[in-house]
Amino acid sequence: MKPEIAKLGYVALVSSDLEKSLVFFKEVIGLEETEVIDGVHYLRAWGDFQHHTLSIEQGERGYVRHIGWRTKSKEDVHLFKEVLENKGVHVENVPAWETPGIGEAIRFKVPSGHTFEFYYDVKKPKAQEHRRSVLKNQTYKAWAKGISPRRIDHVNLHTSEDWQVTYTFFQEVLGFKLREYLKKDESSQILAGWMSVTPLVHDVALVSRQKDEIPTNARLHHLSYWVDDSQDVLRAADICREHDLPFCGPGKHSISQALYLYVSDPGSGCTVEIFTGGYLIFEPDWEPVAWNESERAFGNTYWGDSISKKELVKHTIEA
Amino acid sequence: MKPEIAKLGYVALVSSDLEKSLVFFKEVIGLEETEVIDGVHYLRAWGDFQHHTLSIEQGERGYVRHIGWRTKSKEDVHLFKEVLENKGVHVENVPAWETPGIGEAIRFKVPSGHTFEFYYDVKKPKAQEHRRSVLKNQTYKAWAKGISPRRIDHVNLHTSEDWQVTYTFFQEVLGFKLREYLKKDESSQILAGWMSVTPLVHDVALVSRQKDEIPTNARLHHLSYWVDDSQDVLRAADICREHDLPFCGPGKHSISQALYLYVSDPGSGCTVEIFTGGYLIFEPDWEPVAWNESERAFGNTYWGDSISKKELVKHTIEA
């Protein structure tokens, strides 16, 4: 039986200006800080259950160290290791709790060039009492600061690797299901794919880039946090404008039907998408929705501030 | 390997006043009509993909004929049949397409007394062109009429059968996972359970009733349709008030964290919950959240128009 990923876990981010990044993620985005260990800040949204969904630390430049995914069982971590090594992928073991809150893990590079970490065991620390929700099913009180999203949602990855290799790997080895995709008008070549292991339209989007566009193959375009309501995205726009941050949105994607606002962390260069709406896929026989390259602008923007024209949304960081 | 349910499919409703029910479901709730065959109206929300999520027909009294669930594969329908018959459950075969849009199916009574139908094959007819969305991933244009929900969400069932029998069956035979539950303060007796096969907090809620409260054991408290935004629930309240319909809400549940509004179809007596918000469960090791009976009022209503005091929310129909 194939091992399975349960969900996106966390992004391990490095910032060239930690102080700025902390203001951005804690005051503007409004994440909560679980703890700080050895200079690494472990953050999560008020509705996240795990120890952290973002870690951030000082470095010489802004980049993503790795992206963590939780598997469906502990056995799946071991099974994934086997499967990967059988494919010739080099797999590194990470001792349990070396990353605070994260048990025994494996780390490896996917063909898109990104480093993934798989683990099952996690800590789910309660919030400190004065910040804890009165609800048993919610970690923190909501609305403490800034945009105040509920939970991590997805990551958007760019790569200049061969699309056939990458999409095949994500689907056949990692078990992601293709939900929607953008393709060349005249061929089956995939330019971008929205994939998930959950009923979300995507836990990960993989975007193909021309080889000469970027210096390295593995880039993060954005990580995304979920808010509950459309108006929360408008409120996020107010907050970003008042903090003098460059952003794009609000708008609504045709692909996924979700509302978006993209804003950049001035410390790490990492873009965060504030995200809501969209649809869930419960049908077991979902046929991936295909969009032609000529429909790209409409696919990206059903209405609102277009993501096609903005410098911001061309920006990625090494991942 | 155990067969699995993929999702709630549809509710087959009978109304003692079909005309009133059609005004309610088509004009007030704002469902779309796929087709009418032999006097049965097949309805769905603008974001539902299957042939229908509600069927409604004239009868001598209002009741639920059965509740349809889609399995994860065709094989699962057969496997469920085996499993059920091994448990001594009488299983009826329903020929493919006898119910429009629904392939080969099995029908049986669960211990709570409700009739369930399992099937895999479905038709997913496109909307007529003038009502079709310009989006490839959306069935109809939204906002055509009334409250205009996106999709079916869940059903809430009442039973006077023994809780140990029913909850065990739902979990062990049908594969539902218990997400939250209400229990006696001083014992482990479950009074109500929220269960799902998806990351939704519940696809089905099962509420235990005193044996002498109701004439038959199997009742439907409500079926629920999802709207995307909190304000849509407030807008639904405006619409219900202007249509002079009895309703309860808006309010927010502590259990599931979802926003609610309950309104009754004057034709069938069936209550519909307009529902949004809440959280998704992606953690594979979710520990069911327990609420004591003494916390029932708070569990039901985090804030808003309390569902504890209203006649409306005591109302159920035979199912």
Place this chain on the structure above:
Amino acid sequence: MKPEIAKLGYVALVSSDLEKSLVFFKEVIGLEETEVIDGVHYLRAWGDFQHHTLSIEQGERGYVRHIGWRTKSKEDVHLFKEVLENKGVHVENVPAWETPGIGEAIRFKVPSGHTFEFYYDVKKPKAQEHRRSVLKNQTYKAWAKGISPRRIDHVNLHTSEDWQVTYTFFQEVLGFKLREYLKKDESSQILAGWMSVTPLVHDVALVSRQKDEIPTNARLHHLSYWVDDSQDVLRAADICREHDLPFCGPGKHSISQALYLYVSDPGSGCTVEIFTGGYLIFEPDWEPVAWNESERAFGNTYWGDSISKKELVKHTIEA
């Protein structure tokens, strides 16, 4: 004592394709029809109290016949006539009820070239019973169709006449107060002014155009209807996209702080702004807020789909 305007009353619109205009205003915008007399359709929003806030009829081209304003008293109509004639303005008398719902009126051209009508007496017909709100203070049930705004809000007029003449006239003769304005960076020349007789930031905006830009001097850029909530503007965007109408927005103005969406009537060419938010001016010593031409883009768009770049928002009709 100076005569005073109480409020914007209505816009008398002519369409070159009445049928299309009626679909637009009744189905998409969602206005209610009070009555149809001699081929003229009298429309209003569900929260408008007067007989109509928009009249629309068939003509050879799309244009605005005149813009109606209600005065604070009947005497004010006569006083305005005196004041205007003393200024050398030609004033036409319109017999009471010649325009359905509108009593004794005067009509004249303001220096910007637009035809204004002033009246006091109005009819406030109740809605037909099945469309009437259950609320005594609301004309129709809300949310019957389309975008469903609450009430008329303002008009935006373009002119190529001398700014000193027009702004002086609007303020000194008509009694509008300047609330915000856009001016040349290096001079006091006003390029656009937002003016009101109510606490709204504007009942009328007057925008100066280069003389050679347009064939005639008097143009209407848009008329505006108010919705109560931010999300209603997003819902309007969904509706406009699904009806395949060209629109601009959603976005938020810096000037007035209001949310906007601009959409064009395909029949008359008239643009409608769906509008909410913003602030009210209750201070009696309000100092007009000045924006320099170099701040124009920010003044127009605090965030969202920019109105600076769109063809749509350059479009005006004769008025």
Place this chain on the structure above:
Amino acid sequence: MKPEIAKLGYVALVSSDLEKSLVFFKEVIGLEETEVIDGVHYLRAWGDFQHHTLSIEQGERGYVRHIGWRTKSKEDVHLFKEVLENKGVHVENVPAWETPGIGEAIRFKVPSGHTFEFYYDVKKPKAQEHRRSVLKNQTYKAWAKGISPRRIDHVNLHTSEDWQVTYTFFQEVLGFKLREYLKKDESSQILAGWMSVTPLVHDVALVSRQKDEIPTNARLHHLSYWVDDSQDVLRAADICREHDLPFCGPGKHSISQALYLYVSDPGSGCTVEIFTGGYLIFEPDWEPVAWNESERAFGNTYWGDSISKKELVKHTIEA
């Protein structure tokens, strides 16, 4: 010519627990502090333009010292003094700037027993730079903390004085217009009146109480702050629940059509209504909307958490 009130200015509140009140008003409601002078904290909302709309200081019990109203001109302050003294009302002069931000003023008791202050001159201090909005027409950045309302809206006063005396005085001497009112079913006796000098349905509500209900005649039921969107009221409910504060709402009034949430300051006992929606009255010949006592529950609550049943909403403080 009659002197006129321009707008509600501020409420001078005394708290028996200043520390608690400051947490409530600054952290939960989210008001900004202009300055603290002699132990009095001067607060305002992010969209208020004057020096303060609420002052709060320590005292032996919670009560309202007086309610400030800004007149339309400086002359109006003097004219009001004349008019009041001609009616036999004792008028006290308050030297300019004795109250920070407030110029020359008069103070007097209205027949309902409440102390009103009238003034024209005000200071409109800018916000400190790091809290100042990037918008020229907005005082502070919005969304800094808590519920974060835009501006003060209205006050709700209770009295046991004769209704004919009080309503006549408010209308004929003070110039308030009656917009909606609740009356005895079988007589013209007014039980509650919603009155305004602005197009808001009410700047002040006056509610008649039985003489034996309360120890003194003049009480404040609540003061109200405006938020822009319906969802902000739901967000306020989340915030109040998480801060363990007693509240009533959300709901929608039939009278005024506004959305409400009532929450009490645990320091002073003063209730604050979070308020949005509703309609504006621009018609110069508005006929007051009459509601009979038998319609009281519906008049209070169109839908939502009823204000008729709650202890909270019976609570008033001396004023």
